[in-house]
């Protein structure tokens with residue numbers, strides 16, 4: 039797995055301690071939605087993934103989702119270059135699944151939109167499986183892999199990625 043530590047992506051420190059999770063039933067998969075540049079997956083463009091993750095953290099911490107989050111809302115983030123960014127990480131309550139749904143599943147974000155870059159490539163799918171396996175090994179995540187739309191009214195994680203989730207979320 040190509041893990042990008044918080045130090046490596048220049049994450050801001052959380053503004054408060056995480057609520058500890060001892061275990062979850064599994065993982066929920068998310069996408070960024072909106073417009074993601076179609077050429078983000080280009081071999082020279084990974085720097086823009088780092089910028090995007092920093093932007094999402096800044097947005098979450100400044101109240102872009104209604105309340106100011108203590109940190110990026112996701113447990114981990116995966117990019118189309120096969121990299122997995124550490125978010126809140128294992129044994130920490132995420133904030134991305136919707137009220138009341140965060141203690142049941144970790145939240146893993148794919149850098150994928152509903153315009154521009156909309157189809158997950160193999161490197162992204164492998165990074166998602168890396169994140170799921172990491173959260174099982176280090177965070178006692180259970181066997182479930184679901185989409186954000188399971189149990190919450192949203193288009194997330196988009197139809198192409200949701201089809202992959204429903205098909206068993208396996209390596210390509």
Ligand SMILES: [Zn+2]
Nearest residue numbers: 068069186194
């Ligand atoms: Zn989502």
Ligand SMILES: [Zn+2]
Nearest residue numbers: 084087117119
């Ligand atoms: Zn990347």
